[in-house]
Amino acid sequence: MFDKKSESGENSKNGENGENGNNNKNGIIQCETIKITKMTPEHIPQIHAIETAVFDDPWSLAALAGELNNPHAMYIVAEKSAEIVGYAGMWHVVNEGQIINIATAPQYRKNGVASLLLEHLIQLATCHEMMGLTLEVRLSNIPAQKLYQKYGFQQEGIRKNYYAATKTTPREDAIIMWKYLI
Numbered sequence: 001m002f003d004k005k006s007e008s009g010e011n012s013k014n015g016e017n018g019e020n021g022n023n024n025k026n027g028i029i030q031c032e033t034i035k036i037t038k039m040t041p042e043h044i045p046q047i048h049a050i051e052t053a054v055f056d057d058p059w060s061l062a063a064l065a066g067e068l069n070n071p072h073a074m075y076i077v078a079e080k081s082a083e084i085v086g087y088a089g090m091w092h093v094v095n096e097g098q099i100i101n102i103a104t105a106p107q108y109r110k111n112g113v114a115s116l117l118l119e120h121l122i123q124l125a126t127c128h129e130m131m132g133l134t135l136e137v138r139l140s141n142i143p144a145q146k147l148y149q150k151y152g153f154q155q156e157g158i159r160k161n162y163y164a165a166t167k168t169t170p171r172e173d174a175i176i177m178w179k180y181l182i
C-alpha cells in the first residue's frame with residue numbers, strides 16, 4: 001500500500017542524507033536545512049520544552065528520558081542547526097509500529113517538519129518489516145488527522161472517552177488510524 005512517490009508530497013524534498021532545504025512555505029525555515037536524527041539524551045530538554053508547550057498532559061522529563069532505554073522505542077528529532085523543531089516516536093510491538101507522539105514546535109508549523117518526521121517513521125517501519133503503523137488521535141485534532149491522511153492513514157475505529165479531561169480540553173474520543181505497509 002505504500003506508494004512513496006505519491007505520498008512524499010510537496011513538503012518532503014529531502015535528499016539522500018535526510019536533509020531538507022526546501023521547506024520555506026512561510027519563510028521561517030527558508031534556506032535552512034532540517035536534519036532528522038535519532039533522539040539522544042542531549043535532545044531531551046528541548047523535546048520536553050516542546051511537549052509542555054504543545055500538550056495539556058505532557059510527558060515528564062523522566063518519562064521522555066526513559067524512552068531512551070525502552071528497547072521497543074524508536075524516537076527521532078528534526079533539527080535546524082542545534083535547535084529541535086520537532087520530534088516523533090513509535091514503539092515497535094510485535095510486527096506493528098505504534099506511533100506514540102509527533103509534534104512540531106508552534107513557530108515552525110506548516111513547514112513540512114511533521115511530514116519529514118512521519119516519512120522517516122514510515123521508512124523505519126518499512127525497514128523493520130512492520131505490517132503497519134497505528135495511532136490514536138483526538139477527534140478534534142484536525143491538523144493531525146489531515147497529516148496522517150496525507151500519508152495514507154485511514155480511520156479504523158473509535159476509542160470512546162480515550163482522552164481524560166484536562167484543564168483546557170474535555171474528555172474526548174480517540175480515532176484509531178492505521179496505515180498498512182504489507
Ligand SMILES: CC(C)(COP(=O)(O)OP(=O)(O)OC[C@H]1O[C@@H](n2cnc3c(N)ncnc32)[C@H](O)[C@@H]1OP(=O)(O)O)[C@@H](O)C(=O)NCCC(=O)NCCS
Nearest residue numbers: 102103104109110111112113114115137143144146147150
Ligand atoms: C499536527 C502537527 C504535528 C503538524 O505539524 P507540521 O509540521 O505543521 O505539519 P506539516 O507542515 O508537515 O504539514 C503536513 C500536513 O499536515 C496537515 N496539516 C498541518 N497543519 C494543519 C492545519 N493547521 N490544518 C489542517 N491541516 C494541517 C496538512 O495536510 C499538511 O499538508 P499540506 O501542507 O500539504 O496541506 C502540528 O500541528 C502539531 O505539533 N500539533 C500539536 C501536536 C499534535 O497534535 N500531535 C499529534 C498527536 S496525535
